[in-house]
Each structure stands twice: as C-alpha cells, then as structure tokens.
Amino acid sequence: MAKGHKDKVAVITGAANGLGQAFAKRLAEDGVHVACVDIADASATAKMVEAAGRKAVAVKCDVGSEESVKTMAVEVGKTFDRVDIVINTAGIFPQTNLDTLDFATWRKIISTNLDGTFLVSMAFIPGMKKRGWGRIVSMSSSTLGSVVTGFVPYVASKAGIVGFTRAMATELGPHGITVNAIQPGLTKTPGAMGRPPRTGFKTMDEEFDAVAQMQAIKRAEVPDDLVGAASFLTSDDSAFITGQTINVDGGRVRS
Numbered sequence: 001m002a003k004g005h006k007d008k009v010a011v012i013t014g015a016a017n018g019l020g021q022a023f024a025k026r027l028a029e030d031g032v033h034v035a036c037v038d039i040a041d042a043s044a045t046a047k048m049v050e051a052a053g054r055k056a057v058a059v060k061c062d063v064g065s066e067e068s069v070k071t072m073a074v075e076v077g078k079t080f081d082r083v084d085i086v087i088n089t090a091g092i093f094p095q096t097n098l099d100t101l102d103f104a105t106w107r108k109i110i111s112t113n114l115d116g117t118f119l120v121s122m123a124f125i126p127g128m129k130k131r132g133w134g135r136i137v138s139m140s141s142s143t144l145g146s147v148v149t150g151f152v153p154y155v156a157s158k159a160g161i162v163g164f165t166r167a168m169a170t171e172l173g174p175h176g177i178t179v180n181a182i183q184p185g186l187t188k189t190p191g192a193m194g195r196p197p198r199t200g201f202k203t204m205d206e207e208f209d210a211v212a213q214m215q216a217i218k219r220a221e222v223p224d225d226l227v228g229a230a231s232f233l234t235s236d237d238s239a240f241i242t243g244q245t246i247n248v249d250g251g252r253v254r255s
C-alpha cells in the first residue's frame, strides 16, 4: 500500500477504459475509494474497485462541458464526503490532417483534453484546500517530445496540460496540494489500438513495433507500466514533487 493512500477518495476521469481503468484498479489496491468518471459507462471499473474492497461509484460526465462537470461533482458528493485525488485521464486523440483540419475539430480536442482537465480539477480544489491535502495528476503525452504528423490539436492540448500543471503547482503548493503530469508513450489501450495507424504504417501492430524500437526498453507499453507512477504521484511519498511532468515511455523521450 502506498503511503497516505488508505481511505483517501479519488476522482478518476476516463475510467471506463484503458489508462483510467488501470489507475482505478491500482489505486483501489492501494486503499483508495474511487469515483469512476467517464462519458461512457464506467460501472465495470467500479466493480473492479469494489472487488479490491474499496467503495466506488460510476458517474457519467462529459469533462469538456462545465454543466456536466458540475452535475458530476454533485453526484460524486452523494457517495463521498470529500475528494482528495483527481486523475485527469479522459482524452481523445483523433488523427487530424492539417489540410482538412477545421476549427470545430480543434475545439473538440482542446475542449475534451485541456478544458476537461481544468474543469474537473477546479471542481475539487476548494475541498482539497480546506483539508490542506490534495493530489492532481493529468495525462500529457510523449507526442509532445516526438516527431509525429497528424496531431496538431492533440499535441497542443497536451502541451497545455504541462503549462496547467506548472502554473497550478505554484498556486496550490502553499495548500498542501501537488500537481503533476505523466507523459505516456504509445500504450496498448482500447483507444490507441482502435485508431487508424499513423501515415506510413499499415496496422497499429506495425506502429507499436516501430515505436518500441525507438525506446530504450524495446517492447510495447501497456497500461500496467503507468500505474506505479500514478500511485506514487498521488501518495504521501511524492509530497515534495510538484509542477513536474514525468515521462513513462520506456525511455523514448528525454527531458
């Protein structure tokens, strides 16, 4: 069990699938109760949390909508009297061709990935401040440090998360709240496996193999490779680490 985790309460967005689900399962094993938030049904993840002996609730929410996030916070409040940890995992990563990229697509990606991170964090910061303890961890992406085509709005949204993390850490440090980000590499989740391969690759398996060869550790990344970093950054052990972005990508990007 990670230090300081027992009976803490986490809101994890994007919890129906992939990384969010893996984080929920790991934090539950660490002793954390979890509100599993997603635009899709996250009740299977809530069951995993309960199977680990922790309390859970699944709440539907579009993180890019202020109204929806407000409603979600009220729903979470019906099960939990506080939220100590927020993990912003909800995100979309459609490939966008620059020649056909329109403003609506740009807005949709920025809204889900960056506005969502802002709105969900803001909903729970007042309570964290009151208790003098909080952890906010958000997903950036190794694409920020890589040469990839077709991801202009996505990479911009993930750079925004790094800026959000740094500036929020400064605001919240005096209140016992740390704010950090994780940069996953290309990871085998339903979202990544389900998208069309990038230009130059015939299949996602081919893309995963090529990316693995660019890493120091030459195998495809899986969600379990990221849960240790999420556990550490939401525990007492990381209390003096804030404003940081940690690459968890098999040693592909160095910064």
Ligand SMILES: NC(=O)c1ccc[n+]([C@@H]2O[C@H](COP(=O)([O-])OP(=O)(O)OC[C@H]3O[C@@H](n4cnc5c(N)ncnc54)[C@H](O)[C@@H]3O)[C@@H](O)[C@H]2O)c1
Pocket: 013, 014, 015, 016, 017, 018, 019, 020, 037, 038, 039, 040, 061, 062, 063, 064, 088, 089, 090, 091, 092, 093, 112, 139, 140, 141, 142, 143, 183, 184, 185, 186, 187, 188, 189, 190, 191, 192
């Ligand atoms: N898998 C990768 O290769 C990879 C690499 C770098 C960063 N990331 C980031 O990690 C995060 C999780 O990615 P994943 O691979 O687990 O993706 P995924 O598609 O498997 O899961 C993402 C989840 O977010 C939810 N979601 C999407 N839009 C939402 C919205 N508006 N409101 C609430 N929930 C919403 C989806 O329903 C889904 O359950 C994303 O932010 C992604 O950008 C992933």
